[in-house]
Amino acid sequence: MATSIRMTGRPALRQFVRHYSAPLDSSIPASKLKYVPTSGTYPKGFLVSGTHVGVKPANKSHPDLALIASERPAFGAAVFTTNKFQAAPVQVSRSVLEKRGGAGLRSIIVNSGCANAVTGQGGVDDAWAMSSTASAQFQQSSQPDDHLGPNSLVMSTGVIGQRLPIAKILNKIPVAYSNLAADHAAWLTTARAICTTDTFPKLLSTTFTLPGAQHAGIEYRLAGMTKGAGMIHPNMATLLGILCTDAPISADAVSTLLTTAVNKSFNCISIDGDTSTNDTVALLANGAASPSASTAPISSSTTPEDYAAMANILTSFAQQLSQLVVRDGEGATKFVTIRVRNALTETDARAIASTIARSPLVKTALYGKDANWGRILCAIGYTSPALLASGAESVIPARTNVSFVPAENSASRAEGVLKLLIDGEPQAVDEERASRLLEDEDLIVDVDLRVGQAEGTYWTCDFSHEYVTINGDYRT
Amino acid sequence: MATSIRMTGRPALRQFVRHYSAPLDSSIPASKLKYVPTSGTYPKGFLVSGTHVGVKPANKSHPDLALIASERPAFGAAVFTTNKFQAAPVQVSRSVLEKRGGAGLRSIIVNSGCANAVTGQGGVDDAWAMSSTASAQFQQSSQPDDHLGPNSLVMSTGVIGQRLPIAKILNKIPVAYSNLAADHAAWLTTARAICTTDTFPKLLSTTFTLPGAQHAGIEYRLAGMTKGAGMIHPNMATLLGILCTDAPISADAVSTLLTTAVNKSFNCISIDGDTSTNDTVALLANGAASPSASTAPISSSTTPEDYAAMANILTSFAQQLSQLVVRDGEGATKFVTIRVRNALTETDARAIASTIARSPLVKTALYGKDANWGRILCAIGYTSPALLASGAESVIPARTNVSFVPAENSASRAEGVLKLLIDGEPQAVDEERASRLLEDEDLIVDVDLRVGQAEGTYWTCDFSHEYVTINGDYRT
Numbered sequence: 001m002a003t004s005i006r007m008t009g010r011p012a013l014r015q016f017v018r019h020y021s022a023p024l025d026s027s028i029p030a031s032k033l034k035y036v037p038t039s040g041t042y043p044k045g046f047l048v049s050g051t052h053v054g055v056k057p058a059n060k061s062h063p064d065l066a067l068i069a070s071e072r073p074a075f076g077a078a079v080f081t082t083n084k085f086q087a088a089p090v091q092v093s094r095s096v097l098e099k100r101g102g103a104g105l106r107s108i109i110v111n112s113g114c115a116n117a118v119t120g121q122g123g124v125d126d127a128w129a130m131s132s133t134a135s136a137q138f139q140q141s142s143q144p145d146d147h148l149g150p151n152s153l154v155m156s157t158g159v160i161g162q163r164l165p166i167a168k169i170l171n172k173i174p175v176a177y178s179n180l181a182a183d184h185a186a187w188l189t190t191a192r193a194i195c196t197t198d199t200f201p202k203l204l205s206t207t208f209t210l211p212g213a214q215h216a217g218i219e220y221r222l223a224g225m226t227k228g229a230g231m232i233h234p235n236m237a238t239l240l241g242i243l244c245t246d247a248p249i250s251a252d253a254v255s256t257l258l259t260t261a262v263n264k265s266f267n268c269i270s271i272d273g274d275t276s277t278n279d280t281v282a283l284l285a286n287g288a289a290s291p292s293a294s295t296a297p298i299s300s301s302t303t304p305e306d307y308a309a310m311a312n313i314l315t316s317f318a319q320q321l322s323q324l325v326v327r328d329g330e331g332a333t334k335f336v337t338i339r340v341r342n343a344l345t346e347t348d349a350r351a352i353a354s355t356i357a358r359s360p361l362v363k364t365a366l367y368g369k370d371a372n373w374g375r376i377l378c379a380i381g382y383t384s385p386a387l388l389a390s391g392a393e394s395v396i397p398a399r400t401n402v403s404f405v406p407a408e409n410s411a412s413r414a415e416g417v418l419k420l421l422i423d424g425e426p427q428a429v430d431e432e433r434a435s436r437l438l439e440d441e442d443l444i445v446d447v448d449l450r451v452g453q454a455e456g457t458y459w460t461c462d463f464s465h466e467y468v469t470i471n472g473d474y475r476t
Numbered sequence: 477m478a479t480s481i482r483m484t485g486r487p488a489l490r491q492f493v494r495h496y497s498a499p500l501d502s503s504i505p506a507s508k509l510k511y512v513p514t515s516g517t518y519p520k521g522f523l524v525s526g527t528h529v530g531v532k533p534a535n536k537s538h539p540d541l542a543l544i545a546s547e548r549p550a551f552g553a554a555v556f557t558t559n560k561f562q563a564a565p566v567q568v569s570r571s572v573l574e575k576r577g578g579a580g581l582r583s584i585i586v587n588s589g590c591a592n593a594v595t596g597q598g599g600v601d602d603a604w605a606m607s608s609t610a611s612a613q614f615q616q617s618s619q620p621d622d623h624l625g626p627n628s629l630v631m632s633t634g635v636i637g638q639r640l641p642i643a644k645i646l647n648k649i650p651v652a653y654s655n656l657a658a659d660h661a662a663w664l665t666t667a668r669a670i671c672t673t674d675t676f677p678k679l680l681s682t683t684f685t686l687p688g689a690q691h692a693g694i695e696y697r698l699a700g701m702t703k704g705a706g707m708i709h710p711n712m713a714t715l716l717g718i719l720c721t722d723a724p725i726s727a728d729a730v731s732t733l734l735t736t737a738v739n740k741s742f743n744c745i746s747i748d749g750d751t752s753t754n755d756t757v758a759l760l761a762n763g764a765a766s767p768s769a770s771t772a773p774i775s776s777s778t779t780p781e782d783y784a785a786m787a788n789i790l791t792s793f794a795q796q797l798s799q800l801v802v803r804d805g806e807g808a809t810k811f812v813t814i815r816v817r818n819a820l821t822e823t824d825a826r827a828i829a830s831t832i833a834r835s836p837l838v839k840t841a842l843y844g845k846d847a848n849w850g851r852i853l854c855a856i857g858y859t860s861p862a863l864l865a866s867g868a869e870s871v872i873p874a875r876t877n878v879s880f881v882p883a884e885n886s887a888s889r890a891e892g893v894l895k896l897l898i899d900g901e902p903q904a905v906d907e908e909r910a911s912r913l914l915e916d917e918d919l920i921v922d923v924d925l926r927v928g929q930a931e932g933t934y935w936t937c938d939f940s941h942e943y944v945t946i947n948g949d950y951r952t
Contacts, residue, residue: 083857084871118853118873118902160850161902276854360836360939374636377594378753381559386862395560397594426594426637463836465941 032200035327040184040205043221043246045071045288048186049179050193053172055113055158055165063193065169067134067176068242069107074286075297076105077255078153079262081279087117089154090280092127100148102251108242108282109134109176110155110194111169112227115238117160117277126166127154133170137177155280157196157227157238191225194240202226202324208313210247212306214296220247220289222317226281228269228325241266241281241321243314248287250297253307257298258283260311265318268350268458269326283314323459332461334366337407337444339457344390344449349456351387352395352447355379356458363463366443371434373402373420376445390451398424399450404434407442417446508676511803516660516681519697519722521547521764524662525655526669529648531589531634531641539669541645543610543652544718545583550762551773552581553731554629555738557755563593565630566756568603576624578727584718584758585610585652586631586670587645588703591714593636593753602642603630609646613653631756633672633703633714667701670716678702678800684789686723688782690772696723696765698793702757704745704801717742717757717797719790724763726773729783733774734759736787741794744826744934745802759790799935808937810842813883813920815933820866820925825932827863828871828923831855832934839939842919847910849878849896852921866927874900875926880910883918893922 028036047070050063078097080090096105109130116123134152139145156164180186191201205223209215224243241262249257262281287297300307326335338356343349356362359379365372380395380402388394402421406413418437419427437443504512523546526539554573556566572581585606592599610628615621632640656662667677681699685691700719717738725733738757763773776783802811814832819825832838835855841848856871856878864870878897882889894913895903913919 082861083854084868085853085857085873118850118897118900120901160854277857374594377561378559378636381561381753383560384860384862385558386860392560397561421594424594425596 028200032328035202035324036188036200037184037203037205040187040203040223041207041221042182042184042187042205042223043244043286043288045246045286046223046244046284047071047180047182048190049176049181050186050189050191051172051176051179053111053168055111055169059113063189064112065172065176066110066190066193067107067173067180068110068190068244068284069138069177069180070105070244070284070286070288072286072288073104073106073151074284075102075249075251075254076153076282076284077102077258078280078282079258079266081276083277083279085118085277087115087156087160087278088119088123088127089116089130089156090278091124092131093153093155093280093282096131096150096153100146100151102255104146104148105151105153105284106138107134107152108155108284109152109173110157110240110242111164112157112194112196114156114158114162114164115160115278116156116164119161119163122163126164127156129166129170130154130173133173137174153282155194155240155278155282157194157240157278160277187223187225194225194227194242196227196238198227198328200328202228202321202328204317204321204324206317210298210306211309212303214291215306218289218291220245222247222313224317224321226321226325228328238276238278239266239281239325240279241318243281243283243318243321245283245285246287246289247285247310248290248295248297249285249310250299253297253299253310254283254285256300257307257311257314261314261318264315265322269322269460326459326461329461331464333441333464334462335442336366336460336462337442337457338447338460339444339455340447340449341455342449342452343454343456344394344452346454346456347387347389348394349454350458352380352383352449353456353458355383356445356447357460360463363460366438367462367464369435369438371404371418371420371429371431371438373426376402376447377421380447393451395449396451400424401448401450403446403448404437405444405446406437406440407444410440410442412437412440423450504676508804511678511800512664512676513660513679513681516663516679516699517683517697518658518660518663518681518699519720519762519764521722521762522699522720522760523547523656523658524666525652525657526662526665526667527648527652527655529587529644531587531645535589539665540588541648541652542586542666542669543583543649543656544586544666544720544760545614545656546581546720546760546762546764548762548764549580549582549627550760551578551725551727551730552629552758552760553578553734554756554758555734555742557752559753559755561594561753563591563632563636563754564595564599564603565592565606565632566754567600568607569629569631569756569758572607572626572629576622576627578731580622580624581627581629581760582614583610583628584631584760585628585649586633586716586718587640588633588670588672590632590634590638590640591636591754592632592640595637595639598639602640603632605642605646606630606649609649613650629758631670631716631754633670633716633754636753663699663701670701670703672703672714674703674804676804678704678797678804680793680797680800682793686774686782687785688779690767691782694765694767696721698723698789700793700797702797702801704804714752714754715742715757715801716755717794719757719759719794719797721759721761722763722765723761723786724766724771724773725761725786726775729773729775729786730759730761732776733783733787733790737790737794740791741798745798745936802935802937805937807940809917809940810938811918812842812936812938813918813933814923814936815920815931816923816925817931818925818928819930819932820870820928822930822932823863823865824870825930826934828856828859828925829932829934831859832921832923833936836939839936842914843938843940845911845914847880847894847896847905847907847914849902852878852923853897856923869927871925872927876900877924877926879922879924880913881920881922882913882916883920886916886918888913888916899926
């Protein structure tokens with residue numbers, strides 16, 4: 001049934017069949033293929049699988065159950081949604097981490113197709129059952145029970161308010177376990193299994209070294225997958241992220257490193273308090289590439305240099321990973337970096353960048369390829385005082401500068417910066433040049449406040465007709 | 477040039493002609509005609525006119541200069557945008573009111589087609605010139621100079637960053653003065669002259685009485701006009717409101733009554749800090765219907781009963797007026813009342829109502845006629861902690877109730893309330909009933925938090941394809 005018909009009339013034969021999340025076919029748009037890796041370098045001691053369950057009855061073949069496992073007990077941490085309505089898997093994963101102090105983790109079990117959110121005690125029981133059943137696979141095979149309860153984190157993504165088809169899922173967990181593998185194909189299938197309305201699987205991997213003498217000559221590895229595809233300030237469209245490394249990191253450091261990285265990456269495509277019921281980003285570190293069992297794990301107190309290096313590596317990697325979510329924003333045609341510089345505080349810079357990134361008027365102007373600096377300025381000006389640290393001093397109109405900067409590798413890169421507003425004064429804009437710049441898929445909006453030295457960057461996309469179509473038509 | 481072509485390709489013959497705001501033809505959509513009055517009861521001693529200037533070169537005939545005048549000096553007050561970038565007319569109107577302590581006002585001069593915002597000192601000079609030229613008309617005719625400077629408030633609305641064609645405007649102010657009239661046609665033309673992308677003029681009038689003995693038998697009158705048409709949380713689309721009454725009100729009371737009324741009306745289709753550079757709502761009270769010159773003006777201290785009555789009348793009237801802005805939201809197909817009840821504080825209730833009203837996912841679901849309570853719940857849950865007064869106590873998931881309530885006079889009114897969530901538990905929703913309810917143009921989203929007794933209401937509309945079209949294509 002054509003959307004335009006459904007929207008404007010009341011069709012006589014409307015059928016009340018709900019189509020939940022998760023892609024119904026596996027075709028990836030040609031424009032997104034460049035973001036899907038064809039090979040990778042994956043961390044040692046991690047095995048993954050993507051298995052078909054059919055959480056959505058309409059899904060007859062696509063993988064919708066992901067298992068990410070470590071061959072040895074790993075340290076782990078997770079950053080969870082701040083939404084007041086916390087989904088059952090969030091409650092359970094938080095509890096698993098607390099009970100074991102972030103130690104002895106063996107896996108993360110993820111289903112797409114149903115978020116298991118706002119599902120009451122039954123939903124919590126279901127999430128525990130997923131965690132326990134996944135944990136049991138490893139207990140049977142290799143790990144003696146440490147009496148700290150299940151060692152598997154749980155994530156779910158999809159429509160909220162629906163119970164999981166829990167028997168189907170539990171029955172397939174042994175299959176997921178037997179499907180575990182370490183090759184690129186397995187990682188890609190797993191990344192696909194966590195997707196909902198995403199148009200492509202989001203998977204990255206990298207290698208890195210650490211400066212400490214004990215790490216000399218060791219190549220560590222880091223891999224991650226994510227899913228999003230909803231709004232770029234994700235709210236109901238759940239944001240999930242899973243990072244795995246074979247570097248040896250202490251339990252405390254896993255937690256602080258993840259928080260540091262997420263604050264400069266996943267939280268810069270979102271804001272505190274503006275998250276879905278299910279958002280979760282987790283990090284597992286199993287130390288499988290350690291030179292020896294006696295290698296001291298990375299820690300901020302005992303190996304500060306390695307810790308700082310690891311923080312940079314993880315932050316940069318998480319930024320690249322989270323940017324893939326923006327690349328796949330629902331209906332997005334542009335990737336826009338909002339860079340606010342020379343603010344009094346980082347809080348101010350982030351609040352202003354976030355306000356610009358959220359403005360529907362800015363986002364529709366970008367979609368319309370309109371160099372409408374007025375809307376950007378307006379958004380700067382209405383940034384909520386409740387979010388600013390510096391009150392009236394945070395923005396001084398007569399010092400405010402706004403420019404469009406061509407992104408690296410963009411077609412109009414050679415033309416340089418296009419200044420729209422200098423010290424509060426609008427500039428005569430060469431509309432032909434602006435037009436060329438706005439034809440580029442990537443664009444940087446640079447805001448120079450000239451009141452301090454702090455900086456904040458957000459990544460966002462535009463607001464298109466397709467966004468309205470997708471979100472006016474998601475559930476029914 | 478078709479929008480779809482302009483959006484998706486780079487037309488060879490693109491012409492860099494800007495089309496600014498203000499309607500290019502005067503046809504009113506059939507569905508909006510019911511909101512345009514065919515007669516009215518207008519306050520005594522007020523004269524109005526709408527005159528063609530051609531602020532936008534493309535505007536060859538439609539009125540774009542409004543003059544609202546009082547035959548005698550009036551008390552006045554205005555509520556201005558909190559945006560950090562305050563347009564020149566806002567700065568000038570604020571200064572006019574301060575210099576004269578809200579007394580001795582004779583007129584409000586308004587142009588559409590150009591906002592005179594972010595235009596530097598030249599723009600401020602232009603706004604003063606408009607105020608002075610309007611004031612001079614009355615000085616010549618009747619009023620001796622009180623040496624308090626110009627007595628005309630100034631408003632502008634349109635694209636920002638462009639200077640006014642000031643000579644054209646000043647030359648037409650004497651024409652606007654000579655066009656002044658008191659009949660319904662004049663009020664309607666004036667209401668039309670302040671419009672930009674509005675699809676219909678927004679004009680209301682009413683009569684009222686006051687309880688005090690000195691007002692016995694007197695019928696007072698109140699008229700108002702407004703314009704909006706942008707986002708319902710208006711940001712760049714300027715919100716202007718002009719209220720006129722012939723009741724006798726003290727200068728102080730004019731100010732506090734207006735603030736009270738705006739907080740429960742125009743500020744409930746917007747939020748503090750989320751406003752355009754030009755937003756202004758003004759009230760003039762000329763006392764022309766006073767029984768005698770010795771009648772004590774309404775004041776909170778000396779006539780508290782009359783003051784309270786006036787506050788109720790003005791608030792209710794301002795609510796009706798501001799709701800017309802929502803009715804004309806760009807691309808809007810629905811009028812949605814977001815009612816949050818039984819909150820701990822009014823601050824909480826308003827913050828939550830505002831967050832729901834702003835959620836693109838909620839608004840696209842309403843457009844898609846989708847009873848998606850999950851998105852409403854999610855928005856409740858991510859209301860920014862910075863905006864809530866009661867922290868973690870503000871929302872308790874297990875007490876939260878969400879219902880759809882048919883609006884008065886709606887087709888599905890007889891079917892009663894549709895409960896979606898009771899005490900945090902999703903209800904089995906009769907989708908056919910939900911579908912009927914969502915076919916109605918008007919809908920109430922009722923959120924019962926069950927944690928306190930405070931209430932807050934916002935009015936909003938849905939988010940449609942047409943919104944994207946209008947805002948992707950507004951300036952160029």
